[in-house]
Amino acid sequence: MLYIVGLGLGDEKDITVKGLEAVKSCERIYLEHYTSILTVPTDRLEALYGKKILLADREMVESDLNAILKDADSINVAFLVVGDPYGATTHTDLVLRAKELNIAVTSIHNASIMNAIGCCGLQLYNYGQTISIVFFLDNWRPDSFYDKIKQNRAIKLHTLCLLDIKVKEQSIENMARGRKIYEPPRYMTVNQAVEQLLEVEEKRQEKGVYSPTTIGVGMSRIGAPDQRIVCGTLQELLEADFGEPLHSLVLAGEMHFLEADILKTFAINVDTFNQYAQVSDH
Amino acid sequence: MLYIVGLGLGDEKDITVKGLEAVKSCERIYLEHYTSILTVPTDRLEALYGKKILLADREMVESDLNAILKDADSINVAFLVVGDPYGATTHTDLVLRAKELNIAVTSIHNASIMNAIGCCGLQLYNYGQTISIVFFLDNWRPDSFYDKIKQNRAIKLHTLCLLDIKVKEQSIENMARGRKIYEPPRYMTVNQAVEQLLEVEEKRQEKGVYSPTTIGVGMSRIGAPDQRIVCGTLQELLEADFGEPLHSLVLAGEMHFLEADILKTFAINVDTFNQYAQVSDH
Numbered sequence: 001m002l003y004i005v006g007l008g009l010g011d012e013k014d015i016t017v018k019g020l021e022a023v024k025s026c027e028r029i030y031l032e033h034y035t036s037i038l039t040v041p042t043d044r045l046e047a048l049y050g051k052k053i054l055l056a057d058r059e060m061v062e063s064d065l066n067a068i069l070k071d072a073d074s075i076n077v078a079f080l081v082v083g084d085p086y087g088a089t090t091h092t093d094l095v096l097r098a099k100e101l102n103i104a105v106t107s108i109h110n111a112s113i114m115n116a117i118g119c120c121g122l123q124l125y126n127y128g129q130t131i132s133i134v135f136f137l138d139n140w141r142p143d144s145f146y147d148k149i150k151q152n153r154a155i156k157l158h159t160l161c162l163l164d165i166k167v168k169e170q171s172i173e174n175m176a177r178g179r180k181i182y183e184p185p186r187y188m189t190v191n192q193a194v195e196q197l198l199e200v201e202e203k204r205q206e207k208g209v210y211s212p213t214t215i216g217v218g219m220s221r222i223g224a225p226d227q228r229i230v231c232g233t234l235q236e237l238l239e240a241d242f243g244e245p246l247h248s249l250v251l252a253g254e255m256h257f258l259e260a261d262i263l264k265t266f267a268i269n270v271d272t273f274n275q276y277a278q279v280s281d282h
Numbered sequence: 283m284l285y286i287v288g289l290g291l292g293d294e295k296d297i298t299v300k301g302l303e304a305v306k307s308c309e310r311i312y313l314e315h316y317t318s319i320l321t322v323p324t325d326r327l328e329a330l331y332g333k334k335i336l337l338a339d340r341e342m343v344e345s346d347l348n349a350i351l352k353d354a355d356s357i358n359v360a361f362l363v364v365g366d367p368y369g370a371t372t373h374t375d376l377v378l379r380a381k382e383l384n385i386a387v388t389s390i391h392n393a394s395i396m397n398a399i400g401c402c403g404l405q406l407y408n409y410g411q412t413i414s415i416v417f418f419l420d421n422w423r424p425d426s427f428y429d430k431i432k433q434n435r436a437i438k439l440h441t442l443c444l445l446d447i448k449v450k451e452q453s454i455e456n457m458a459r460g461r462k463i464y465e466p467p468r469y470m471t472v473n474q475a476v477e478q479l480l481e482v483e484e485k486r487q488e489k490g491v492y493s494p495t496t497i498g499v500g501m502s503r504i505g506a507p508d509q510r511i512v513c514g515t516l517q518e519l520l521e522a523d524f525g526e527p528l529h530s531l532v533l534a535g536e537m538h539f540l541e542a543d544i545l546k547t548f549a550i551n552v553d554t555f556n557q558y559a560q561v562s563d564h
Contacts, residue, residue, distance in 0.1 A: 006393065008298060008391060008392070009391060010300070010391075011300075012299075013298065013299040013300035013303070014298050014299070014300055014391070015298060015299055016290060016295065016296050016297060016298050016299070016392070017294075017295040017296070017297055017298070017299060017302060017330075018292070018293075018295035018296055020299060021295070048299075083397075084393055084397050084398065084400060085400070085401070086397075086398075086400025086401050086406070087397075087400065087406065089405065089540055092403055092540065092543075092544045093540075095544070096543060096544060096547075099547060107401055108505075109290060109291060109292075109296070109393035109397070109398045109401075109504070109505050110290070110298070110392065110393050111288065111366055111391035111392050111393060111394075111397070112393075112397045112406075114396065114397045114400075114406045114407075115365075115366050115368075115369075115391070115393070115394045115396045115397040116366065116368075116391045118366060118367075118368025118369065118396075119367070119368050119389055119391075121374055123371065124368070124369065124394075124396045124412065125396075125411060125412035125413070125414070125444075126411060127411065127412075128410050128411060128439070129407060129408060129409065129410060129437075129439055130406065130407035130409075131407070132407070151437045155411075155433045157410070157411055162407075222391070223390075223391050258371055258374065258375075261374075261378060262374050262377070262378060265378075265381065
């Protein structure tokens with residue numbers, strides 16, 4: 001059996017009771033650690049499970065599924081994913097490959113950023129499509145998210161922005177020379193994301209998409225005791241401190257007044273919130 | 283402390299380790315049981331917790347928050363929610379009221395249908411706004427969901443449809459006479475939802491919204507061992523058997539070919555799937 005187990009968002013105790021029982025029954029345990037991270041080091045997980053964890057990097061998951069699935073028709077193998085098992089395409093690859101090999105798969109769900117953002121007060125059913133913001137490079141500044149935000153905001157919906165994570169990346173030079181030397185991990189901050197959003201807005205300037213006075217919500221370490229939820233105009237969020245990773249950002253669309261009531265409790269400045277929030281009373 | 287604890291979607295063991303520890307520390311434990319249900323009876327939860335559970339119905343949650351919050355500044359109180367704590371507006375009311383009373387609140391996240399639907403293979407970031415379908419009555423057949431589906435599908439997004447739940451509802455006659463007699467609980471099936479969708483399409487017939495050949499995904503009891511995921515045209519889903527509640531329905535927008543690869547494994551009929559699925563190769 002292959003167990004694909006969501007770990008949730010915070011620390012080792014965010015695994016479910018069912019997930020923990022499954023992991024304890026496994027002979028090999030992989031942790032996918034390149035699309036998201038927990039707020040605690042891996043040894044805290046190992047202590048709770050009483051088992052050794054193997055780290056699965058992108059290279060392994062994208063090129064060597066057979067190694068992960070080896071003997072999983074006769075023994076139990078766990079593949080641990082921060083958040084819910086189905087947040088990233090690569091894990092559907094794993095499920096498909098297991099099905100081809102006639103290996104039974106059990107998924108154990110958990111919270112992910114896609115639903116945990118409900119804690120800021122903006123209702124999940126009022127979100128449009130989710131966008132990703134990647135680190136801009138000198139000569140690569142992809143802005144296709146702008147069109148998606150435009151579509152969402154045209155129909156008044158909120159937009160969750162997932163922020164880039166670079167783990168075990170090679171520099172172009174090291175890659176060219178075939179040297180397996182990796183850069184230190186980088187996690188995009190809310191501030192960097194807002195800066196890039198505003199740069200693209202400066203360039204595109206299409207009507208009614210967003211602007212420095214659009215209300216956003218920056219969030220960090222959701223599910224951890226030191227989580228932060230800070231609401232403000234994009235201009236205000238540029239300077240706000242969100243602490244350690246991971247960070248996420250939401251662009252607010254039109255809010256129901258009950259959504260605004262909650263969100264306001266996280267405002268940097270209630271006056272600017274009241275001035276710029278788009279609130280409906282129905 | 284008020285703990286708002288998500289229970290996830292399946293049985294008593296879908297609570298997180300952190301959630302279980304919190305519940306065990308509480309003197310009063312409420313279970314919100316009118317917006318969703320687990321797949322097991324409440325006594326299974328009580329056995330795991332070693333505690334008595336108080337059922338909180340809509341009336342209590344919407345009119346008597348102070349009773350739930352009583353003494354929560356000095357003792358621990360748990361409010362259990364199927365799924366994640368922030369799936370329904372009423373729970374943000376509870377948080378706001380607690381803040382007013384200076385009661386500390388800790389939320390413990392979990393899977394909800396909003397993210398667990400990722401298991402059907404359609405990527406969560408390609409969903410638009412979520413819609414609700416309520417039981418039609420003879421003289422009340424609200425179809426505002428049609429406009430929202432239209433908006434989602436115009437920009438090629440998938441749509442999650444949440445299906446109605448009627449728990450502890452009074453008949454109009456009993457309500458008029460002030461008799462506290464309640465109807466048996468009712469849970470909308472995928473079949474009923476599709477029937478209502480097609481009725482509205484028959485009436486509205488606006489171009490490019492959906493039709494009997496639109497690809498949908500019916501799901502039931504996600505997270506339970508007997509979960510079902512069945513993909514087909516709406517016409518095909520009309521007749522499919524989804525078993526016990528709860529049921530959910532997704533209308534597929536344009537799929538990436540990787541999404542289609544997974545979804546196809548759940549198809550009633552691969553030929554009609556291939557004929558009607560809208561698949562892009564980028």
